[in-house]
Amino acid sequence: MYPYHYGPSGYAPHGYNPYAYGVVNDPGGYPTEASDPAVRQQELGVEWHEQEGPWRGIWRRRGNSNTFDATWTMPGAQAITAVLTIHMFGNFVYVLRQNSSDGNTCVYTGTLSGDGRTVSGNFRCIRGQGTWTATIIHRERARLGRIWHEQEGGWNGVWTRRGNSNVFDARWTMPGAQEITAVLTINIYGNNVQVLRRNSSDGNNCEYTGTLSGDGRTVTGTYRCTQGGGSWRATITF
Template sequence: MYYYDYYNNPYDYYFRQPDLGSEWDEQEGAWRGVWRRRGNSNIFDARWTMPGAQPITAMLRMFQYGNFVFIQRQNSSDGNNCVYTGTIAADGRTVSGTYRCNQGGGSWSATIRRRPQPGPGPGPGPGPRPRGLGREWHEQEGSWTGVWRRRGNSNIFDARWTMPGAQPITAVLTINRYGDSVQVHRRNGSDGNDCDYTGNVGADGRTVTGTYRCTTGGGSWRATITF
């Protein structure tokens, strides 16, 4: 399977691409991948991890036509180069498809992360409801209570969860907001548990509810944004 099996100009790597996002969180079998974009190019630096295995790195060259994506994986540290094809879902953020490598292949899925859109600034009077990320989130998931504090004006939060009788857990969060939809990526957890949260902001602009999935476990969550 080669690039020219799909397109007429296999070596034209400089044509303008749609918004490929800034980072893709990917899953293929037991491997979890993080694909980070180089600026505004269609080149991504990728790293895959799996418990008990040596991490794998590679360079990706990504092409998108409508909701179809074609990805070339090259310079793999394990020597296994691959071709991925997939379809972007109607939400514009989730992708699924199949891949084939020098050795092996299978199915894959990913979530596209994009840079957050800034909300409107404060104005006189009551004005519109808040639409930004706030400065602190007070969160609840099961018996755990979380406090997520924002780093300046970035979309990075330092999070800490507590539960009576349990060791506190800390992690770094990346929060992206698209209108009233929220994506939260929890990484570097002190418990070793990476998670992805999705949710929706309520009509008041401050309450958030949704679900989350972790390396181990998952469930529902809710939070209140403090501005």
């Protein structure tokens, strides 16, 4: 079984045909982005809930990249996994599916809705073709809050969000010690939290992982740095 059903194949606007040299061939170069790349990245969300025929797909984004880990399920069938690369050009969506557990490489094309929440279009695979739809989940943006009050050992951190992005400016203080600053990138997937700490004034890069509480207001977990590691906790202020 494969996650497709037969139907019309889809092609990009203005005669751009991603299948011109066969389904498995990447065109090798994409049109210029139609808007600020930062905006494009935000529109990718954190998770896509997709459907093609009887198959339901969950596509989960890797950090802030345009790479997604996808899983498709259907009652009575074995789950299928693949790695996706997603590009957006204006309202045109291009998805390249590779490393499929069923050996089926595909190209998906579609149109992004005006509100940036849904995509619909067509796909073509080594075996089969059809139509697909997806809903884009942006949930982590709302859950990031405005300020995180964090503690790790004797250090107290204040992490302040930059606008509506997932980038935070962080400061840590401890009596008798010099203040430390850094830039953080925070991602939330379900109740899992990932924090990447870079540009630290003490030269210490870190990765924090944690679990978000049921009410979405506190996080607890562990961190590992270039030098050292430990446990941490934070309270999110909205």
